[in-house]
Amino acid sequence: MAAASFTAAKFLAPAAARSGGDRARPFPAPSASSMRPLRHRPARRLGSVLAVSSDVLKAAPAAAAYPAVTREEALELYEDMILGRNFEDMCAQMYYRGKMFGFVHLYNGQEAVSTGFIKQLNQPDCVVSTYRDHVHALSKGVPARAVMAELFGKATGCCRGQGGSMHMFSEPHNLLGGFAFIGEGIPVATGAAFAAKYRHEVLKQSSPDGLDVTLAFFGDGTCNNGQFFECLNMAQLWKLPIIFVVENNLWAIGMSHLRSTSDPEIWKKGPAFGMPGVHVDGMDVLKVREVAKEAIDRARRGEGPTLVECETYRFRGHSLADPDELRRPGKDYLSG
Numbered sequence: 001m002a003a004a005s006f007t008a009a010k011f012l013a014p015a016a017a018r019s020g021g022d023r024a025r026p027f028p029a030p031s032a033s034s035m036r037p038l039r040h041r042p043a044r045r046l047g048s049v050l051a052v053s054s055d056v057l058k059a060a061p062a063a064a065a066y067p068a069v070t071r072e073e074a075l076e077l078y079e080d081m082i083l084g085r086n087f088e089d090m091c092a093q094m095y096y097r098g099k100m101f102g103f104v105h106l107y108n109g110q111e112a113v114s115t116g117f118i119k120q121l122n123q124p125d126c127v128v129s130t131y132r133d134h135v136h137a138l139s140k141g142v143p144a145r146a147v148m149a150e151l152f153g154k155a156t157g158c159c160r161g162q163g164g165s166m167h168m169f170s171e172p173h174n175l176l177g178g179f180a181f182i183g184e185g186i187p188v189a190t191g192a193a194f195a196a197k198y199r200h201e202v203l204k205q206s207s208p209d210g211l212d213v214t215l216a217f218f219g220d221g222t223c224n225n226g227q228f229f230e231c232l233n234m235a236q237l238w239k240l241p242i243i244f245v246v247e248n249n250l251w252a253i254g255m256s257h258l259r260s261t262s263d264p265e266i267w268k269k270g271p272a273f274g275m276p277g278v279h280v281d282g283m284d285v286l287k288v289r290e291v292a293k294e295a296i297d298r299a300r301r302g303e304g305p306t307l308v309e310c311e312t313y314r315f316r317g318h319s320l321a322d323p324d325e326l327r328r329p330g331k332d333y334l335s336g
């Protein structure tokens with residue numbers, strides 16, 4: 001499973017400096033092990049992404065230093081990632097056989113982010129996704145049959161076949177949507193987090209664990225949209241129980257993150273608003289899970305939001321209308 005291996009690590013780090021700033025404290029001590037140690041690198045933006053496999057591999061902690069996970073937990077994570085990958089591969093087959101209509105965006109390669117985060121949630125916690133939403137739905141417990149039926153436009157789908165690929169929704173699972181417009185889900189997630197705080201503080205209706213938490217997933221390209229900044233501000237101002245999870249796969253359709261973003265280190269925007277900003281290897285489910293646990297616990301305790309940048313990579317085209325054949329086998333698109 002690629003998500004659990006470091007073979008894709010060469011895709012991960014943008015060229016820009018990742019030395020960290022004085023306000024860039026991710027979390028108090030324990031999570032430091034979840035953070036990939038990053039060396040100062042000279043910024044190189046317009047060329048392309050630097051391949052940093054050797055650095056990452058050198059910096060990779062020894063197996064013993066990996067976060068503890070029981071056999072049962074590891075199997076649950078593995079099962080969820082395998083489910084996501086196999087489900088998506090089947091989607092591609094069915095799409096090319098003409099069984100699905102419209103746009104279908106696959107998640108291949110990014111599974112560790114969905115699994116690492118969503119598997120730490122409780123049922124009342126909410127997930128807000130994007131158009132790349134099938135695997136988020138599966139991780140949140142929506143049955144694969146209901147997700148696939150939705151993709152086929154069947155009445156047995158989780159939205160009675162009326163939402164389709166980009167609009168997965170399930171009230172019983174607190175999956176508050178896929179959204180086709182980028183950034184559109186972030187205010188919805190912020191509203192869900194506000195509602196959770198209101199239930200807790202005003203209505204005194206929270207779960208025994210504390211506040212219900214909302215995860216807002218979105219891509220690197222979306223971080224240049226206004227809703228992102230507005231919602232970071234409001235979430236921190238009101239100390240909302242929300243985690244902004246950026247799935248930085250380095251591309252917004254065909255636009256490189258490094259060519260479109262003035263400062264490509266997205267996690268730094270958290271401290272700019274007064275919340276922790278964390279950068280994590282999004283190809284490593286155990287590291288993602290450790291960061292997720294800590295951010296979720298903070299939110300549950302009422303300590304407010306966190307911005308987490310997960311560096312990941314999508315192994316297929318932007319959507320199935322962007323056929324993989326456009327990639328030339330053997331060509332390294334990332335190392336310049």
Ligand SMILES: Cc1ncc(C[n+]2csc(CCOP(=O)(O)OP(=O)(O)O)c2C)c(N)n1
Binds near residue numbers: 182220
């Ligand atoms: C408001 C809005 N503007 C433009 C688009 C067109 N669009 C679709 S996907 C996309 C790129 C998004 O990239 P990113 O946020 O990195 O997500 P990824 O596809 O990489 O998961 C854009 C600009 C859109 N869907 N919504």
Ligand SMILES: [Mg+2]
Binds near residue numbers: 250
């Ligand atoms: Mg992207």
